[in-house]
Structures are given as structure tokens and as C-alpha cells.
Amino acid sequence: MQDQSIKTVATDCTCLNLRKASRVVTQLFDQVLQPSGVLANQFALLAALSLAESVSITRLAQELVMDRTTLTRNLKPLERDGLICIEPGQDQRVRVVSLTEKGQAALVKALPLWKQAQTKVTEELGQDRWQALLSNLSDTVSLLREI
Amino acid sequence: MQDQSIKTVATDCTCLNLRKASRVVTQLFDQVLQPSGVLANQFALLAALSLAESVSITRLAQELVMDRTTLTRNLKPLERDGLICIEPGQDQRVRVVSLTEKGQAALVKALPLWKQAQTKVTEELGQDRWQALLSNLSDTVSLLREI
DNA sequence: TTCAAATAAGTGCATATACACTTGAAATCA
DNA sequence: TGATTTCAAGTGTATATGCACTTATTTGAA
Numbered sequence: 001m002q003d004q005s006i007k008t009v010a011t012d013c014t015c016l017n018l019r020k021a022s023r024v025v026t027q028l029f030d031q032v033l034q035p036s037g038v039l040a041n042q043f044a045l046l047a048a049l050s051l052a053e054s055v056s057i058t059r060l061a062q063e064l065v066m067d068r069t070t071l072t073r074n075l076k077p078l079e080r081d082g083l084i085c086i087e088p089g090q091d092q093r094v095r096v097v098s099l100t101e102k103g104q105a106a107l108v109k110a111l112p113l114w115k116q117a118q119t120k121v122t123e124e125l126g127q128d129r130w131q132a133l134l135s136n137l138s139d140t141v142s143l144l145r146e147i
Numbered sequence: 148m149q150d151q152s153i154k155t156v157a158t159d160c161t162c163l164n165l166r167k168a169s170r171v172v173t174q175l176f177d178q179v180l181q182p183s184g185v186l187a188n189q190f191a192l193l194a195a196l197s198l199a200e201s202v203s204i205t206r207l208a209q210e211l212v213m214d215r216t217t218l219t220r221n222l223k224p225l226e227r228d229g230l231i232c233i234e235p236g237q238d239q240r241v242r243v244v245s246l247t248e249k250g251q252a253a254l255v256k257a258l259p260l261w262k263q264a265q266t267k268v269t270e271e272l273g274q275d276r277w278q279a280l281l282s283n284l285s286d287t288v289s290l291l292r293e294i
Numbered sequence: 295t296t297c298a299a300a301t302a303a304g305t306g307c308a309t310a311t312a313c314a315c316t317t318g319a320a321a322t323c324a
Numbered sequence: 325t326g327a328t329t330t331c332a333a334g335t336g337t338a339t340a341t342g343c344a345c346t347t348a349t350t351t352g353a354a
Contacts, residue, residue: 005258009194013261014268014277015176016191017284019214022169023341024291030342041310044163047156051163065167067312072334074310093319093332111152116159121161123289129283130161136272136280137164140338141272144171170311177312188340205302214342219304221340240302241350 008080025121030065032117036110043114045071046099054098056089080105080107081092150279172268181287189225190227190261192218193246193254196231203236212288225250 029040038046048064049055057075058101061068078084081106083103089096099107121132153223164260176187192276196202202210208218222244225231230250236243248255269277 005262006194006254007195009191009261010256012265012281013194014281015172015187015264017288018165018169018353019188019191019282020173021284021287023212024288025162025165027342028291028294038319039309040162041166041194042167042220044156044160047153047160050153051157055240056332065170068172068333069313069335071201072310073340077309089332091320091332107153110158114156115152118159118161120174121287121291124294125283125287129286130209131164133283133287134159134161136276136283137168140168140268140272140280141164141171143236144175144268166310174312185340203302213340215303216305216343217341224339236302236317238302238350 022088028120029114029117032120033110033113036106036113037109038083038106040076043107045078045111046083046103046110049097049099050104050107054096056094056096058094060097065145101109155191160204175267176264180257181258182258183253185230187252188221189230190254190257192221192225193230193250193257196244196246197251197254201243203241203243205241207244212292215238 021063022055026040029043029130033040033043036043048060052060052063055063061071064071066074075084075086079086081102082100083106084097086095086097088094103117125133173187176190180187180190183190191211195207199207199210204218204222205215208215211218213221222231222233226233228249229247230253231244232247233242235241242283272280
């Protein structure tokens with residue numbers, strides 16, 4: 001009798017559908033960004049750091065809607081490759097993250113590739129559907145992040 | 148001068164927005180499913196297996212739009228906990244996955260919690276926006292999975 | 295019929311994700 | 325001022341993700 005319900009899991013589960021789409025789109029972005037040497041997630045980190053200039057790990061994690069400990073580990077490869085710099089802040093508890101020259105350069109190099117990936121998505125979905133998707137994703141994050 | 152572009156990464160990046168939403172929603176589902184003892188991703192695997200009855204790893208991976216090797220590893224904890232059974236098929240290359248009694252029971256136990264999580268999402272987004280989101284996610288997967 | 299191509303799956307490696315717990319520093323309060 | 329609370333960050337552990345490479349089996353063709 002729960003057979004009906006189980007079918008709706010496959011078709012209607014918000015989490016499953018989000019994760020599927022996330023996998024597909026991440027693979028596309030990773031592939032297109034390949035020549036730049038950064039992955040999709042790393043590119044987003046670099047972009048966020050470029051805007052924030054200099055920011056604590058906790059604050060950056062909040063902006064990216066990412067667990068703080070996840071961010072700590074995501075920063076590791078970027079630090080190892082010299083794209084970012086992590087220094088103690090005035091408050092000795094805080095560690096401040098910022099882009100290095102090399103990181104800034106990697107971001108600039110990756111930017112046209114990112115636009116390419118974005119264009120692929122908008123071409124496939126069409127502008128209207130893409131706008132709607134983005135808007136709904138953004139709303140989802142806003143509405144669910146604090147419950 | 149790429150400063151404008153970089154701002155649009157933070158707001159418009161399809162990949163970033165998808166991953167953010169995926170994180171938020173996965174955390175919600177994991178939390179609500181907690182009493183059932185399965186995570187959101189594991190729940191989706193159990194549901195898919197319940198529908199497929201008995202299926203090869205490659206085929207199940209295709210259905211879930213998941214890399215085959217990712218699925219292999221995702222099945223590990225479920226097999227360890229006795230929720231699924233993996234046996235060689237007639238074709239000796241193939242390994243056939245199926246739900247155990249225990250897995251079926253876990254799925255049934257988790258189902259009302261899943262509905263609870265779904266309801267939370269639809270209540271926050273509202274029916275129309277939720278329907279649109281789901282539809283757009285589904286289209287995104289269909290349109291981008293083979294390019 | 296034998297050998298090459300194709301197919302199914304696993305492993306090594308690296309990144310991504312987050313919870314529980316710990317450590318160390320700052321702020322607050324008795 | 326000294327003790328407690330709060331806060332920022334790191335670590336241990338476990339799951340999730342996918343690419344490159346390998347192994348084993350099947351299929352197909354010379």
C-alpha cells in the first residue's frame with residue numbers, strides 16, 4: 001500500500017531532485033572549468049573571497065551556507081596550492097582568509113570558462129526557466145536555512 | 148573590471164545556488180529522518196530499490212543519475228547494516244542489488260518522516276513555487292545529463 | 295576457435311559534506 | 325581579579341562524489 005508513496009519519492013522528493021541536479025550541474029561546471037585547474041566548488045570559494053577581501057572562516061561559511069568545518073576542509077587544497085592565505089586575526093581566535101595574487105589570477109582565468117558553463121545551462125533551459133530555477137533555489141535557501 | 152562578473156558568480160551561478168540549496172535541504176531531510184536511522188541519500192536508495200525490486204549497480208546508478216562508483220560506495224553502509232543484499236547475477240560480471248526484509252522495514256518506518264520533511268518544504272515554499280522548483284530541477288537533469 | 299573489443303564492477307585517490315567533540319582565546323560576571 | 329561562559333576554530337569519524345585505472349567476464353569477429 002505504501003507503493004504509491006514510494007513512487008512519489010522517486011518523482012517528487014525535493015532532496016533527491018536537488019541532489020541529482022546538483023550532481024549533473026557540478027559535473028558540467030567541473031568539466032568546463034578543467035583548463036583553469038579549479039573545481040566548481042573551489043571557483044565559488046575564490047569568487048566569494050574576491051568579494052569579501054578578507055573574512056573569517058565562520059563568516060565565510062555563513063555566506064556560503066556551508067558548515068564551518070566543511071569550509072575549513074574545502075580551503076585546504078586552495079591553501080596548499082597557494083591560491084589563498086590564512087592568517088590569524090587581531091582576535092587570536094579568528095583566522096582570516098584572503099586571496100593571494102595567484103588566487104586572483106586563477107579566478108580571472110576561470111571566469112570566462114564559468115561564463116561558458118553558465119551559457120550552456122541557460123541555452124539548454126531557456127532564459128525563463130533558468131531565471132525561475134535560480135529564483136526558486138535562492139528562495140529555498142532563504143526560507144529553509146534557519147528552520 | 149571583472150568585479151561585476153564576480154558579483155554575478157555569487158548571485159547567479161547555477162552550480163553554487165544548486166549546491167547551497169542541496170546542502171540546506173539535505174540537512175533538513177537528514178534531521179527529520181534521524182529517528183529512522185537512515186540518511187536522506189540512503190532513503191532515496193532504499194526507495195529506488197523498492198521500486199526496482201532487483202537491479203544491477205550500473206542500471207541503478209543510471210536511474211539515480213549517480214556515478215557508478217559513487218553508488219558502489221553508497222551501498223556499502225546499507226549492506227553492512229543488512230538493509231540491502233548484493234548478489235552475483237546470471238551474467239557473472241553483474242552484481243544484483245535488492246532490499247532485504249530489514250531494508251523494506253526501514254523504508255516503511257522512514258516514509259512518514261520523509262512526508263513530514265516534504266511537507267515542511269512545501270509549507271515554506273508554497274505549493275506553486277515548490278511545483279515549479281521540482282519541475283525545473285527535473286528538466287535540468289533531463290536536459291543536462293547527456294551533454 | 296581463439297583473440298580482441300566491449301561491458302560490469304572494484305580500487306586508489308582526491309575533494310565535499312557535516313556532526314560530535316576538543317582546544318584555546320575573549321568576554322562577562324560574581 | 326578569578327571563574328565561568330561564550331565564541332572561533334580544528335580534529336575524528338563517517339558518508340558522498342567522481343575520475344583514472346584495473347580486473348574479470350562476455351560478446352563478437354577474424
